[in-house]
Amino acid sequence: MQTISDIMTRDVRSVSPQETVMRAAQIMDELNVGSLPVCDGSKLIGMVTDRDITVRATAAGMAPDQAHVSDVMSQQVRWCFENQPVDEVMDQMSDSQIRRVPVLDHDSHQLIGIVSLGDLATKHSAEVDRTLENISEPSQPDRPH
Secondary structure (H helix, E strand, C coil): CHHHHCCCCCCCCCCCCCCHHHHHHHHHHHHHCCCEEEEEEEEEEEEEEEEHHHHHHCCCCCCCCHHHHHHHHHHCCCEEEECEHHHHHHHHHHHHCCCEEECCCCCCCCCEEEEHHHHHHHHCCCHHHHHHHCCCCCCCCCCCC
């Protein structure tokens, strides 16, 4: 049985909720990624994506050098442990329609990595088509207007 620790990306960078939206976007640009885990010290408290920055900050007229990550991040974060079976996490991603899941150490609950749909596609090919199909289904808005 393959576990998440076998396929996850270990070099994960996080951002503080007090950082500016501009700094989060700069880090995403430097790393060529579309999302960052948000950590308060060593505790995972959210995720911020390039879409969060665009829709929740820019579209709302927030100044990127003044708005904080905490203003735009998603707080309901799905995460997994490094020793969970890959198939279990793929089901979680499919059910929640998410493409990336932060990975926590089972004992300390600290962020130690991230697993993405790309990791699954390149390192664990079984069932990836089904997971991608479910993730790509249209979803409902995540907040009231």
